[in-house]
Amino acid sequence: MRKTLTALLFVATLPTLAMAMPEGGPRPHERGPEMFKELNLSKEQRQEVRKLMGEQMKSRHDITRRYLDKLPEAEKQAMKKDLDKAREDNQKALRALLNPEQQKAFDEHQKKMEARRAEMKEFKAWKAEKDKKAS
Known part of the structure; x- marks a missing residue:
């Protein structure tokens, strides 16, 4: 259930992130691994950066899970329902395009x-x- 809620939370945030993204997609100096291309990192540095970013993602996941675990079951179900509705609405809008x-x-x-x-x-x-x- 925890993994499902976390996954649902993640899936629900993707459309929001996509809509919040600047015109033309992410800018290399602002987001993701692209921002490191300008630094001309060595292979070892790229591997270390990848490792650190993976650790950060896991840490954020663990923190999110810790707070979701504290929610009462009724709120977890309400959140799941809201996330499902948001996913369905997003899919309908995407399909319409x-x-x-x-x-x-x-x-x-x-x-x-x-x-x-x-x-x-x-x-x-x-x-x-x-x-x-x-x-």
């Missing part, structure tokens, strides 16, 4: 993703049951 051929491909991709989500949910339930029996 596409031509009919693109919409068909988009719909097929969405069906595949739903099937994968269902498989993962089933797997997690099976694993939880297996872990419960092992204990």
